[in-house]
Amino acid sequence: MREFDLAAEPVRALNAALHALPPDTNETHWRVANPQGKHAIAVGLDAPIEIQIDGHAGYYCGGMNKSATITVAGNAGVGVAENMMSGSVRIKGDASQSAGATGQGGLLVIEGNASARCGISMKGIDIVVKGNIGPMSAFMAQAGNLVVFGDAGEALGDSLYEARLFVRGKVASLGADCIEKPMAAEDRAALNAVLTRAGLEDVAPDEFKFYGSARTLYHFHVDNAGRY
16 A cells, blocks of 8 residues: 655645556555645546545545545545546545535445535436435436435425435425436336445335426426526
């Protein structure tokens, strides 16, 4: 395991070393010490490596991730795993706003709570939050799955497209064009797949309620003008 101490070297040096790794590197395990809430740790990675961050991370940790497996042993700031393409990011603590924003693939697991706008404009990412999520989560979410073990804040799924939202707890309110739906076989299969990837396959899908798009806002219609 290669160790990198952010108390002694800057984040720029860490990211430069990670970006220089070839796809077939044998330096596949990294430990990052003393992150101290610094921003943009382990961003833009494009190699199948594992990174353990021992402490709290700041803004945009794991952003634009591709192929890497990143674990944060603490909390994460705004935009963790933003625009992730593949691989996985796991936060052992809480996450701030816009977790997984615009994510196009991969898996984000937050073992604590997530703040507002979790999964905003998600485009294929799978997000699992074992705690609660804040308001305006999954706003304009286009594709992927958001699984919440706790409660969801106001305006969940506002202007939702075709992402699937699964919530085990209470939902404060639903946003425009987001409705509760019966869970069809394909929805249950999607939920099962995400839970299995997250290592939570012992949780029953029937404990969750399923929310999706009512599909009335895809195109402008004068009868819906007040909802835009």
